[in-house]
Amino acid sequence: MNELTRAIQETAQKLLQNKEVELVVGFAEGSLPLRNTPCFVRQPEEAQRLVWGYGCENNLANYLRKRPEKVAVVAKGCDSRSIVELIKENQIDRDKLVVIGVPCRGTIDRKKVTRLLAGKELLKAEVRDGQVVLIGKEFGETVPLEQLLYDTCLNCQHPNPVLFDIMMGEPVPVKETECFADVANFETKTPAEKRAYLMQELSRCIRCYACRQACPMCFCEECFVDCSMPQWLSKSSLNVQDNVFFQAVRALHLAGRCVDCGACDRACPMGIDLRTLTRKMVKDVQELFGYTAGVSLDLKPPLAAPINTTSPATFNQDGR
């Protein structure tokens, strides 16, 4: 990790010094344990603020849309996949972007830490040799890193950036087969049970829209939930059904665009399981269109391609 940090700092510094970019978007130390925070660097001497760690959980592609200046971004696998989709959707000008690729070993799920500590407060943490040392007032615990990574990361098929200009360090090993065991349980539910599950989860929704704002692909100029003429859904949270409707439409709007980075799920302050929906949709898109979002600049997004309404059977394996 220290080596990656050093490499990122040196690369960022060089890019800024040589005026190849005006801005580097990366991560800095956060203010909470196991937390890194998005960081914007414009001066070469500020590049030392950049770090790499297991708290680099945000998808930085979110900060790259429609930027006027030339930007470099520190991108892990999922960030790079969102960048690919955003380029295809004309939100990012590839010529004005330098991708500093970082092979990612996963990021730590602080909810799992909270659950593990059962009420004890984490004050300090350190990751060493695949172990996480959790330190608080009057306790110290060592836990295998694997146990604390986000489920998204544990399932990730693309930890190495798919698109990059400069690569930091060596690629990390990739899991061999895509596994959707995590949605299997949801799939076996009856429609009524699915609905009950979603209603229960989304009964906690406070409509803060952190999920929408954290998603690099949620960039509609006017989100349908904000539209008042016509008003597609209730602005109030009196009816849970409207929360479900919001998430259902959001998930469907991301079909073929969602890279399953988990940013929405992580952003939710209420800990609502949003990933079951998005992940099920990712699976459906793969099965229906043979398409995995963000892995290639050349593949057309299946739902953005012109649809031949007379013979839908002409879709080929690539979804074209």
Place this chain on the structure above:
Amino acid sequence: MLLVNKGQFTDWLNQLIQVYQVYAPVKEDDYFCFKKINSGDQVTLNYTNSKVPPKEVLFPRSEKLFCYRYENGGVQLTEQIDESKKIIVGLRPCDAKSFLLLDGVFNSDKYHDPYYLTRRNNTVLVGLGCNQPAATCFCTSLGGGPFATEGLDLLLVDIGDRYVVEVLTDRGRELLSGLELPAADQEAQEAARRVKEGAALSTQVNLEGLKSKLDVIFYDPIWDLIHEKCLGCAACTYTCPTCHCFDIVDEAEGNEGCRIRNWDACMFPLFTLHGSGHNPRPTGKERFRQRVMHKFKYFVDNFNAIACVGCGRCIINCPVNLDIREVLAEIQGSEVRSDKQ
């Protein structure tokens, strides 16, 4: 000071439920929220603080103000004032203080909000001191404290198997009538004193001179960068005990509908979007500046108090770790320059 053992306390809650709507911290997922309870057993008082502040009991996320119906050429209105008697049990002193700040907004010289005020006047606040404040707590920087009593009717101090009860108002005393609690003995008082001494806060925020600085930096370039990582969601405002902005909408179908008040957030573009299409706060910069200014300058101008109680929820819940303590430190550390547009 009185004394109640924890088993007896649960029985007391069960008695109160017969007469009042009792709201208390209930575990939900990995966090706690104030819920209306049906039984004292549902309550967990061994918690740091709730995810969503108890302000939602008095100022709900969504509430019907009135409902209407077109009938026989006229309109029939039904006002929806909640007059039920409530108790909030186990709220932290910072959240109790937030009600005093909200009172300023909803009960000012210019405006009395019947919805909030009716609930407020019918609600008794039973606080719980913080034996172990979190690392993100900074209430003492804002004049509060882990055992501050401001705004509370009763304060509970957890001394292990019992609570020392500090009676702060007549309303609090009334609530305890019929319980015949013994006075806290020397030993219990000593235990309470030790608990209070042990509850030190690790975080301080320097607010000295902040207001006069904010008075003159509306156009300062500091705002260009300070908001940059903000995503523009409402995780901070909706979990803030003092944020109180709302939006009023009519939701109607056919001949009838209701006027509903929903929480709103200055971080949303829609918050200030005019009917003309003009938006005076067009980007994250203006919106983030508004949030800081409202809490630390405008509220001070209007109510002579800072609209922050140091609960730390915005720090914990921000999806990008934009930490208000760091924002304030950055403003404090910047050079003061008088506004030039």
